[in-house]
Amino acid sequence: MAARIPTLDINRFESDRDAFVAELGAAYREWGFAGIRNHGIPQAEIDAAYDVFKRFFALPEETKKKYHVPGGGGARGYTPFGVETAKGAQHFDLKEFWHIGREIPDDSKYREVMPPNLWPEEVPGFREHGYGLYQALDRLGSRVLSALALHIGLAEDWFADKTDFGNSILRPIHYPPITADDIPNVRAGAHEDINLITLLVGASASGLEVLSRKGEWVPFTADADTIVVNIGDMLQRLTNHVYPSTTHRVVNPPAAEARKPRYSVPFFLHPNPDFLIDVLPSTVTADNPSRYPEPITAQGYLEERLREIKLK
Template identity: 85%
Template structure:
């Protein structure tokens, strides 16, 4: 593998499947991260979404807090600045964010763990724009999972019925300008993601760093047409660490750049809440014995981790 995180064109999944699957799988085995271009989500759609998200975060603090649901783990709506704290970190992250979840019928079997979305009435077009981006990223994530499934000898559609009601989250984030140089906090402390895979749209602002296998921090600032996709802990556990969930962070930029706000929008793709995360037999080998003797449901795992990062 190169010392640089690869970027691949997902259109090759249709035109050059075998080679694409091999290259994508190798990138994830080495890095747990890859850039995906040729994804088909129009730049205009992404730009319009960011414009709306910026308008929301520019609202007065008391207006935004009307959409905060205490005790909900930030599942839907607004989470204020200074709440989320990376696991084992002493200092909270320098960010505020909003959560959009899957729209499901309120008589669904998952309704008790997947609450209804909140929508800011101050920005009428927020709902259509945000959920449009949610749907586009959900579909792209399904294609990436199809390629990853093939790479480890599973059927292409292995994940389809395990994620079709997934408790996935679109998270527009605002990192406000940093006005002092001597704070111990960073925009996002070193962490791994909880879910199956994360798709980060609009990752062209610098600050994201990925920890290599050698323990070095590698900056990963993607081109504007590229979506960064990384492995989360649930997929790492399911694949017995064949696909590693790599530590990453968002560092504070130097000098005057720190005085600028930063925005990013990850999409956290989750399995259905009752999906049982049990190590896939095909990933257990003499060199890689089973690391997790006990299975756990996706919802049970999620709740465990939300407590660790101070959201519950």
């Protein structure tokens, strides 16, 4: 089943550009998801980041809660278990997480909406490995956006000056062991992502499922050397649904597996806060008239959505 969602070698963006762009664009038009291999991020770097994240989540509850910012919408630091709830869902997700954002100077015009990062002093190497992975995924995301831009007739570097100060987030997630049977909650309820694209590195267990156009839930467990990249709502809106933001979820595993923790680390690539999300004229046709006559800033859209998922 998983093979139905394509996995592509990003090295072909250099060696076989036109064919790669066509195949990647087709995968996203159909699925909103693709796997990217040969991404160039060393496994040792990914493993080191996972190690510091696991060590943080193993800390006592009261220690972790020192890094929770009440009223901060989860923008930085720690968000405790049982807070985030998928849009329209009755039950909260079975997870806790941490947010790392972009490091920017204090005199940046974006400082008001992009607060400084918090770093847990109890976990040596957290900042080094956490922000190192942030930067690596930011670079990889820019390459994917270059290919997507070419596929819809934009310049290869079209996104470069619109994401260089993007309010992007690295989110290490811990799904604790599930010890009760027949609970109504799932690890992550069916949802779409808010941002431009999401890069998911090294989920430690199966559980990710993608909703196909036919209405079937398709499991997508990537190989160890593959990063899963999917379209978010901002890019769907910008491209007038040429690139769909596909519903996905993380289901609870069978009983024995459910007793084990699950970790995953998505990177949510956002535009600069003042970027105006306005439907690209090239994506408007007689068959696909503009669905969004009113533009909205990336920050305005983000705040609207954070309220919907109970983070604000």
